[in-house]
Amino acid sequence: MSRDYNLWGFGALLGFILIFSIDALCIKKLTKLFPSKWVIYASLFAVIFYAFANLPSLKFAMKVFPTILSLALGVLAAAVFATDQIKNRYRYTFLLFLFPFVLNLNLYDTWVHYIEFGNTSGQVTDEISVDFKVTDQEGRSITNGDLKGKIVLMDFWFIGCAPCWKKFPELQQLHEQYQHQPEVAIYAVNRPMSSDHPGQAFESIRKKGYDFKVLQGTQKVMDDFGVYVYPTVVVINKEGNMVFMGQLDKAKDVVEALLQK
Known part of the structure; x- marks a missing residue:
């Protein structure tokens, strides 16, 4: 199957x-x-x-x-x-x-x-704040504190995840839609695998022609967010609370609704 x-x-x-x-x-x-x-x-x-x-x-x-x-x-x-x-x-x-x-x-x-x-809509009933630390391609650290005041969409993925790659064209479209809006930050957060070589997450995305931002996560980040299936999309509001966890299709509407507030 x-x-x-x-x-x-x-x-x-x-x-x-x-x-x-x-x-x-x-x-x-x-x-x-x-x-x-x-x-x-x-x-x-x-x-x-x-x-x-x-x-x-x-x-x-x-x-x-x-x-x-x-x-x-x-x-x-x-x-x-x-x-x-x-x-x-x-x-x-x-x-x-x-x-x-x-x-x-x-x-x-x-x-x-x-x-x-655990839900049909993706809406998180109990809004929670997750402390996390990820790195960009230059090795700079980005934390939840750095993103306060922004609407953050994080697409969790790993290199060998076929459904993740299938959704990336939609993530690219979303990136292009909001790239000039400073209050919105969109990231593809990579889960490291033992077979990955250094920098592979960034290289593989660029080779496919995508230019949305990629961040390197850790297993601790995945565990702290409770991500165990891929792809999983998380949306964090401007207060730093997670308000959505689910699929990209539904996450788009959540981002738009947060912008209207």
């Missing part, structure tokens, strides 16, 4: 359609060779096996639960659709289809956001 959860809603819908189509066809065509319930049992076993094969942690299991449920509903929908004796079978099949269909309409994205960040 892709770790880019923006695609998971479509994946759940596609999985439902595929398993429904295959099972319904098998039940219709192979009933003379063996009972249709064998197809159902085999499909459910495959769904369960797939689920356990993709569960590196309990938290990840919670994230992919809607996909596993969609696959199981696809098996059930095929059994209902292929059974002529069930009254209103088309209606029941359609109702079972609604769950993965709704997931595809950004509901999955909201679910994962809740699992990752």
Whole structure:
């Protein structure tokens, strides 16, 4: 399963359609060779096996639960659709289809956001101030105290994070939008990895043609902010309090709202 959860809603819908189509066809065509319930049992076993094969942690299991449920509903929908004796079978099949269909309409994205960040909007209920120290490309230190009076957006990332790179064009656009507004500071804060060589975080961004500011973080910075999934975007208000933690798409609106105050 892709770790880019923006695609998971479509994946759940596609999985439902595929398993429904295959099972319904098998039940219709192979009933003379063996009972249709064998197809159902085999499909459910495959769904369960797939689920356990993709569960590196309990938290990840919670994230992919809607996909596993969609696959199981696809098996059930095929059994209902292929059974002529069930009254209103088309209606029941359609109702079972609604769950993965709704997931595809950004509901999955909201679910994962809740699992990752403990909320659906990104708004931080208890505004907190985090003391941190990061460094720029010249090795100069930047602290939370240095940024007081600014609206700060920090995009936490690491070099091998594919979803992070996917979001960087949007971060570049945001940088270009606010680069002439001194009250807004936008940074990509790198999490160091053991395989990184010195300066690689800065070099890799420049090679891609981006010119937003990059800061070198530490594992302590990640822990202090409570960042354990990447990318994670944090917005800090002018008072130095964290007011948002979540995805870049929603963070844009938070920055704009803070500017209007």
